[in-house]
Amino acid sequence: MQNPAIEYDYTVARWFSYLAILFGILGMGIGVWIAFELAFPELNYVGGEYTLFSRLRPIHTNVVAYGFTLSGIWATWYYVGQRVLKVSLAESKFLQGVAKLHFWLYFVTALLAVISLLARYTTSKEYAQFEWPLDILVVIIWVLWGISIFGLIGIRREKTLYISMWYYIATFLGVAMLYLFNNMEVPTYLVTGMGDPLHSVSMYAGTNDAMVQWWFGHNAVAFVFTVPIIAMIYYYLPKESGQPVYSYKLSLLSFWGLMFVYLWAGGHHLIYSTVPDWMQTMGSIFSVILILPSWGSALNMLLTMKGEWHQLKENPLIKFMVLASTFYMLSTLEGPIQSIKSVNALAHFTDWIPGHVHDGTLGWVGFMIIAAIMHMAPRFFKREIYSKKLLEMQFWLQTTGIVLYFSSMWIAGITQGMMWRAVDQYGNLAYSFIDTVTVLHPYYTLRGIGGLFYFIGLFMWAYNFYKTMKASRELEKEPAFASPMAA
Amino acid sequence: MDIKLLQGVMYFGLIVFLTVVLYGYIFHLYRSEKRGERDYEKYGRMALDDELTSTPVEPIEEERKKESP
Amino acid sequence: MFGWLERNPFFFAVGVFLVIAFAGLIEIVPDFAQQSRPVAGAKPYDLLRLAGRQVYIKESCNACHSQLIRPFKIETDRYGMYSLNGEYAYDRPFLWGSKRTGPDLHRVGNYRTSDWHANHMWDPTSVVPGSIMPAYKHLFTNETDLETAYAEALTVKKVFNVPYDKDLDGDGKIDVPLGTFEEAKQRAFQDALKIAEETKRKDLVDMVKAGKIPEVVALIAYMNGLK
Structure with missing residues (x-):
């Protein structure tokens, strides 16, 4: 602290930001492509067997969840972590090394993961498709991150951990546990000495496997798409607006509330399957209870802006973050509604589910990461943001994209669900399955267009970031609160 | 004993326990602030005054500071 | 007790872990044995x-x-x-x-x-x-x-x-x-x-x-x- 030579070390934060942009474009580009494949099936054959929908879909989900989102999480971690603990990575050569190793190992693993999925290596479990050698790499990456978190905490100057730190720690622990248990598998080559060395077989069978998978699947969403994003907004929104969080006590409470109930909600994926009835009911009830702590965080964020709403008009980054918390409230309301038994009977297996996932991920996760990286850009490069106008345009284009996306998927999902259950006057099914597919064509097209809008917005973001790095006006000192931007 | 029953009891027990803990925590937060033992809202400043040169809200012990280069 | 947890990241971490692990444990484990029992006539894949x-x-x-x-x-x-x-x-x-x-x-x-x-x-x-x-x-x-x-x-x-x-x-x-x-x-x-x-x-x-x-x-x- 006395030594003026020490500064925050943003190297790794910057690297992860580049990756977030890269994987964002890659993952969502594939997403747009496969969205159009559903509307225009001929697109499946453009790249031979490698562009078939079924081949690309796991790549889309994995690149977006584990490429874009994790990069975003780590970019912000290597930035926020130093700042709220008031200690620089540069003060420990060891932690600096761990951070760099963390980055490179992650980058290599991510590339191997994409290649292995293209080459049909998959365990078929959603969001846990990687085969066992990749799982081992993932575990090592995770341990490196753990060393980085607890190492930095060990040399901190600020005694109390800020609320964002709590959320980062929870992310670390939650994903570690979930990932380990869900990926328990036996490599067949090691047992028999024959066949493909990369192949493995799940430790769990049938219904058990499904229970572990959806316990994982739901909570992976919690600990990758919710918890660390809350960590971000608790730092970036107050910092960008210059307002301390509305109620720190409420933030502590909603943290514990979230931790207590989230794990119970996994059961709602299993409604009307073969798991015991009481578990299904409890899954539904706890999903509904889940609204309260989740909304505690979101309301806390909105109330932080109390008396400062004019900033919403002036600062596009505030726009991104306020809309993100609004989408967070929307999808945490929508989720519990879908888990009500009678609604689920209609919605399960339909396009309403991807619709729900995307208003959460595009609106909440995507917008928060975009805002966080743009907030960091002037600090990384000591330059102002290249264009406010471009940021505004990106905001409106992407918001339109999200609205198109979820409204078309709501209609598609409910239409399909209703057609599946429609019967004629004698009680016979009114529609064959293919009728319920062809009817979706306009909605699939509309969804693709919505996705395309969002995707174009990503390029505007990348361009703005690049120009900020290279060509923007230089700043004399690091800005304190609102990020300076050229008109 | 039936495993189902055990599961139900454990489930119920955990819920009661968690509810008590959460409400106990709310109570703790407001009581210690009322008594003037702690001021939680000051921690909100941590995100705002986060330069290496700004004074920590609650500095860690003095001896640690001397050790660091 | 709570103030202490807030300032001790290690025990805080243990606390978080126990809470999330316990829920999963109760939810999943007890049904394991029962649900893996095959129905009559179920056969492994040739x-x-x-x-x-x-x-x-x-x-x-x-x-x-x-x-x-x-x-x-x-x-x-x-x-x-x-x-x-x-x-x-x-x-x-x-x-x-x-x-x-x-x-x-x-x-x-x-x-x-x-x-x-x-x-x-x-x-x-x-x-x-x-x-x-x-x-x-x-x-x-x-x-x-x-x-x-x-x-x-x-x-x-x-x-x-x-x-x-x-x-x-x-x-x-x-x-x-x-x-x-x-x-x-x-x-x-x-x-x-x-x-x-x-x-x-x-x-x-x-x-x-x-x-x-x-x-x-x-x-x-x-x-x-x-x-």
């Missing part, structure tokens, strides 16, 4: 079907097709008897899926034939006009990896006691023989030839006769067994 199942997984068919019939009349009318726990006892991993872009396949073996599948995989719109499913022509030339399928069967037999080479229904006959790789392979080729002939496609028959099982044949064997 070699060709297991290989076909691996093809199903490799191509991520479960991205668009479920294998879970819910207990509603509209579902049983469309797909057949609703699914039971014990039917999945030998499914590693489970393949319930989460999205029906295409129809459920849990009992597809009851109402589709080998030649229907072959036509469908070659050109879906030829049998289902308006279908948005892509053709999987590469499955007609790719060779099935029987060795990996055998490795999987042997692994589950050794590690999880899956009843290969056992008499399950007490009629004095072995229900699903596995034996050595050579024996299993021979049976797989007999099954494959039968299916290839059912598809009425000469290229498939020729390929099996030439000592190569096309992936689509294994996949059809798997789907025919879904009943």
